[in-house]
Amino acid sequence: MVIHHDVMQAVDAILRGRALSPEDRTVDKHGEIQITHHEVEEVEQSNFAARPRRRRGRETPAEQLIQETNGHPLTESTPEPQPVKRDTMRIYPYGVGQNRLRSAANSLNVPIQIVDNLNAADAVMTLKNYYRQQPAPILDAERRGIPVYILRSNTGAQMEQVLVDIFNIAVTPIDAFDEAMRETQEGIQRVLNGASDVILSPQSAAIRSQQHQLARAANLVSHSYGREPYRRVRIFRR
Numbered sequence: 001m002v003i004h005h006d007v008m009q010a011v012d013a014i015l016r017g018r019a020l021s022p023e024d025r026t027v028d029k030h031g032e033i034q035i036t037h038h039e040v041e042e043v044e045q046s047n048f049a050a051r052p053r054r055r056r057g058r059e060t061p062a063e064q065l066i067q068e069t070n071g072h073p074l075t076e077s078t079p080e081p082q083p084v085k086r087d088t089m090r091i092y093p094y095g096v097g098q099n100r101l102r103s104a105a106n107s108l109n110v111p112i113q114i115v116d117n118l119n120a121a122d123a124v125m126t127l128k129n130y131y132r133q134q135p136a137p138i139l140d141a142e143r144r145g146i147p148v149y150i151l152r153s154n155t156g157a158q159m160e161q162v163l164v165d166i167f168n169i170a171v172t173p174i175d176a177f178d179e180a181m182r183e184t185q186e187g188i189q190r191v192l193n194g195a196s197d198v199i200l201s202p203q204s205a206a207i208r209s210q211q212h213q214l215a216r217a218a219n220l221v222s223h224s225y226g227r228e229p230y231r232r233v234r235i236f237r238r
Contacts, residue, residue, distance in 0.1 A: 088113050089166055092121035092146075094137055095130040097154050104159035107209040109228070110167045124148045125162060160209050169206055177207060184211045187235050188218045197236035202226065208233050 088111040093101055098114050105112040115121050124141045131138060131150050141148050149166070151158040163169075180203050187198035200211060208224055211233045215222035222235045 087111070090115045090120055090122045092116070092118050092124045092137070092141070094124060094126040094135070095154075096125050096127065096151065096159070100154070100156050101125070101159050104156045104163055104209075107156075107212060108160055108163050108167070108169065108205040109231075110163055110169075110205075112163070118144075118146070121146055123166065125151065125159070127151050127154055157209075157213065160206070164206055170204070177210075180207045181210065181214070184214050184233075184235075188215060188220060191220055191235055191237060192218065197234055199225075200233045200235070202230045202232045204229075205231075211235075 090113045091101070092115050101112070101114065118124070118137055118140060121141070124138065124146055126138060126148065128150050131148070138148060149162045151162060180201070183200055187200055190198050203211065205228075208231065212222045212224075215233075215235045219238075220235055221238050222233050224231050224233055226232055
């Protein structure tokens with residue numbers, strides 16, 4: 001039997017790998033107790049002793065990461081913000097002006113592909129008059145579950161509104177829209193009065209589309225410049 005007279009010191013020595021001096025007691029054949037002192041020069045550290053001590057209380061985020069990954073810490077990094085990428089929408093136009101549709105998509109800066117085969121279409125765009133006639137392509141699209149978007153008229157504004165819905169473009173508050181239109185009207189008037197050009201404040205794609213329409217109505221030229229969200233309209237003479 002091995003005896004440690006001071007248990008606390010013995011446990012501490014085991015955990016720290018220090019030498020121990022236990023007392024070995026045996027009973028001989030005559031029934032007498034024999035006492036022998038052993039010098040153990042080094043004690044192998046247990047697995048428990050090899051682990052770092054943990055502070056009491058809540059674990060730090062780093063400690064939680066090590067536990068959740070079976071002891072292997074992870075390297076955390078903050079990813080760079082990526083611009084929103086929209087998937088290309090394949091549109092089958094039925095009775096809709098394709099050039100106007102492309103122009104509307106360019107004004108809103110949304111990716112579309114015009115297809116002439118319903119099998120390749122993600123959506124169908126048609127006029128209200130055509131839809132009422134229920135032609136075969138429209139019926140076929142509805143039977144397949146392909147969304148059908150109906151325009152009241154074959155105009156760029158109507159197409160842009162449908163594209164705003166398709167791509168879920170955020171609608172600008174009315175006050176901001178009114179302010180942008182007022183700035184556009186003032187810019188148009190300045191150019192008509194002799195200014196070489198006017199550069200408007202940055203706006204969303206939906207508002208820029210309306211600004212271009214106002215400029216065309218005044219027989220002026222307009223182009224968009226810059227990158228989102230700082231893209232803006234410049235108005236000038238032909």
